[in-house]
Amino acid sequence: MTGNTITAPLKPFKFLLPESVVEAGFLFALLFGVLGPIPRYFGFLIAIIGLFFRKPEIIPFLKGLPVSVKFSFPLLLIWGAINTAISVDSFFFWGKGWSLVLEFVFSVLLATFVLRFSGAFERWRFYMILVVFFIGGFTLWSFVFNGKTEGFFPLHTFPSTITIPLFSLTLLSIFDGRGNWRGNILHFAGLFLLTAMFLIGLSSGALMSNMFAFLWLLILFRPSRKNLMLFLSAVVLTGVCLSITLPLSGHWPLVQKKIRAEIAQLSAFSDPVKLTSKRSQIWEAAFFLAQRHPAGIGWDQFENTVKKYIEKKQLTRKHFFPSIHNEFLTLLVEGGIPSLGAYILFLWGCFSILLSLARKKERLKSALLGSAFAGILVFALVGGIFDERQILAVYFWTIFGAILSQHESVVVTEGERLL
Known part of the structure; x- marks a missing residue:
């Protein structure tokens, strides 16, 4: 994506080949990261090896990062290491907890380092469509033939939650509409599979996040009448295909039940427990812990700490959840006030x-990254990205890295590339 043009959706095979070992590892981690942490870490290992071959670029890259990142990331890492060490009694649990913050910082910086090149940015977009094909295709197959709504993933809402960081990437391809007929078929298939896995694993958090992201996509991209007509045609065709595929599977009542349940939840304004799907109870416990531990209880220590307070009868059993389901409360409770402040500073840097x-009228990049960022912020209010480390978080963190890659001091033109 360069200026106000988007590279044609279907390029020669050469276009799909990474231009460096770092990029190869980065794309491998994203393409196969949905299978679990091992493929993701293997991709990270490849990227780290590649960084050794590009050591001259690392120092200038780090110096060019936004000031907000230079302050927030060291604070997150240092304070996270200290407060987690105080809270645990073994090096293993310290490493397990602190590595969560380390992986966040590494994932964002790796994405920033790779995506500052326009060609790599385009390949990332294309590879994310391949991820939609992979996850969406398997989810649809699993639902049609086995009636499973989670595919091969452990979480029944996974197929819809993963659509949040992929939503804008998929929809913008439909809106652009300047590809050839093969590219348009590819984009339609991506929209069809994205919608299918969104409905099959429907969650209220994903619904609200994607609706908010779509609103900002329209505001920032300002599609023409032709763009809108092309998009509406793709939506209608997607609806027709889904109305045939899902009912014929014999498991359509499962999706209908889920849709009714989510609508009922979002309509329960007079019942905070039902409206938040019992999250209000765990948020109450989170504030309880935050008041008693303003410096944080240590990363990945929430479940153990809640259990201890329940045993002391200072918290009721209804407050026991494995995670907080709110990104900002997770930072406050586990990382403490310093970590929450650092994270907000980081988000402010992304917003800037x-x-x-937007001021430079980079319409396509502004719409793509701005709408994705908006959707992630909505999800952060009802879900925890750090809690989704197993297979989901890296896709959210990559969006952050893609935003940072557009900072003036880190962008690299093809003429400036260090060989």
Whole structure:
């Protein structure tokens, strides 16, 4: 994506080949990361090896990062290491907890390092469509033939939650509409599979996040009448295909039941427990812990700490959840006030870059990254990205890295590439 043009959706095979070992590892981690942490870490290992071959670029890259990142990331890492060490009694649990913050920082910086090149940015977009094909295809197959709504993943809402960081990437391809007929078929298939896995694993959090992201996509991209007509045609065709595919599977009542349940939840304004799907109870416990541990209880220590307070009868059994289901409360409770402040500073830095893109009239990048960022912020209020480390978080963190890659001091043109 360069200026106000998007590279044609279907390029020669050469276009799909990474231009460096770092990029190869990065794309491998994203393409196969949905299978679990081992493929993701293997991709990270390849990327780290590649970084050794590009050591001259690392120091200038780090110096060019936004000031907000230079302050927030060291604070997150240092304070996270200290407060987790205080809270645990073994090196293993310290490493397990602190590595969560380390992986966040590494994932964001790796994405920033790779995506500052326009060609790599385009390949990332294309590879994310391949991820939609992979996850969506398997989810649809699993539902049609086995009636499973979670595919081969452990979480029944996974297929819809993963659509949040992939939503804008898929929809913008439909809106652009300047590809050839093969590219348009590819984009339609991506929209069809994205919608299928969204409905099959429907969650209220994904519904609200994607609706908010779509609203900002329209505001930032300002599609023409032709773009809108092309998009509406793709939506209608997607609806027709889904109305045939899902009912014929024999498991359509499962999806209908889920849709009714989510609508009922979002309509329960007078019942906070039902409206938040019992999250209000765990948020109450989170504030309880935050008041008693303003410096944080240590990363990945929430479940153990809640259990201890329940045993002391200072919290009731209804407050026991494995995670907090709110990104900001997770930072506050586990990382403490310093970590929450650092994270908000980091988000402010991302917002500033998006604002700069909008002022420069970088319409496509502004719409793509701005709408994705908006959707992630909504999800952060009802879900925890750090809690989704197993297979989901890296896709959210990559969006952050893609935003940072557009900062003026880190962008690299093809003419400036260090060989």
